[in-house]
Amino acid sequence: MKVLFFFLAFLGLVSCKNYPFAKNGHFIDGVDEYFNLTQQANVWLYMDYLAYNGNYGVRLDSLYPKDRDIFKRLGLKGRAVRVLFTAKPKNRLNYHLAVLQHRRGGFDYSHYEKFQGKQRFYFYKDFELDFLVVRHVVIPSAHHKLMSMVYYVDKDKHANDGFKMLNYLAEINAQELQLDEGFRNFWQITDCHEDKVNLTFKIRQELTKKKKIVYLQMYTLYENSRGISYAKILTRKDPDSLSLALCPNSYALEYRNERDQLLHTDTLYIAE
Structure with a gap:
C-alpha cells in the first residue's frame, strides 16, 4: 500500500x-x-x-x-x-x-x-x-x-x-x-480585388473518409514560381464541394495529411 x-x-x-x-x-x-x-x-x-x-x-x-x-x-x-x-x-x-x-x-x-x-x-x-x-x-x-x-x-x-x-x-x-469574429478553419489571400470569379468545385471527399484530417492547400501558379492563396482543414463532416471567390489564374490544389505528406494534386484554371 x-x-x-x-x-x-x-x-x-x-x-x-x-x-x-x-x-x-x-x-x-x-x-x-x-x-x-x-x-x-x-x-x-x-x-x-x-x-x-x-x-x-x-x-x-x-x-x-x-x-x-x-x-x-x-x-x-x-x-x-x-x-x-x-x-x-x-x-x-x-x-x-x-x-x-x-x-x-x-x-x-x-x-x-x-x-x-x-x-x-x-x-x-x-x-x-x-x-x-x-x-x-x-x-x-x-x-x-x-x-x-x-x-x-x-x-x-x-x-x-x-x-x-x-x-x-x-x-x-x-x-x-x-x-468575436468567430472561428475559421480556412485561410485565404488574394492578389486581385475587382476581378474575382465565384466558383464551386468538388473536393476529394474520398481522402477525408480515409483520414480524419486533410489539409487542402491551393497555390497560385505564376510563370516561374507559385504562392499559397488558400488553405482549409478538411474533416469527414465537410461537404463534398467548396465555394470560393478566386482571381483568374492557374492553380494547383494539393491534399496533404498532418505529416505534410502529399496525398493528391489537382489543377484548376480560371479564365479572365
Whole structure:
C-alpha cells in the first residue's frame, strides 16, 4: 500500500508540473495562422513560421527548453492553462513566442500596463530572467476568457524597438478575440480585388473518409514560381464541394495529411 501511495503521489507531482497542450491544434506551412478545431481558436502569426523540424518551428505538443521556467516565473501554472503552441520562427531565431489559453479565472494582471487601441486592448508586463528579456501579454476576449502571449529573447539580441514584433501580433489577435469574429478553419489571400470569379468545385471527399484530417492547400501558379492563396482543414463532416471567390489564374490544389505528406494534386484554371 505504501508503494502504491508514493507512486500516486509521484504521478500527482508530475502532473502538477506538466503543461498540457490543447488537442487538435493545426499549423500549415506558409499560412500565417494557427487553428484549433476543439478550442475553436485562431491565432495570427508571421509568414516565416514553419512546422516544427527538430530545431525550430511551431511545436504543438512539447515545450522548448526554457518555456517551463518562464511560464512559472509569470505565474502561469500548469493545469490552470493549456498551451496552444510554442514557436521559434525561421528567419528570426533569436526570439520565442508561446500562446496559452487560461482554463481558470483568477489570474491577476491588475499590476500590468494597458495598451488601448482603436478596436482592441491588452495588458502587458516586462520581466528579466537569467539572460532573457520577457514580455507577457494578457488578452481578455469578448467572453471574458484570457489568452496569454509570451515572448522572450536573449538580452544581447533584444533590439530597442519596444517589442515591435510581438506588439503587432498582440494587436491583431486582441482585435479578433474582442470583436468575436468567430472561428475559421480556412485561410485565404488574394492578389486581385475587382476581378474575382465565384466558383464551386468538388473536393476529394474520398481522402477525408480515409483520414480524419486533410489539409487542402491551393497555390497560385505564376510563370516561374507559385504562392499559397488558400488553405482549409478538411474533416469527414465537410461537404463534398467548396465555394470560393478566386482571381483568374492557374492553380494547383494539393491534399496533404498532418505529416505534410502529399496525398493528391489537382489543377484548376480560371479564365479572365
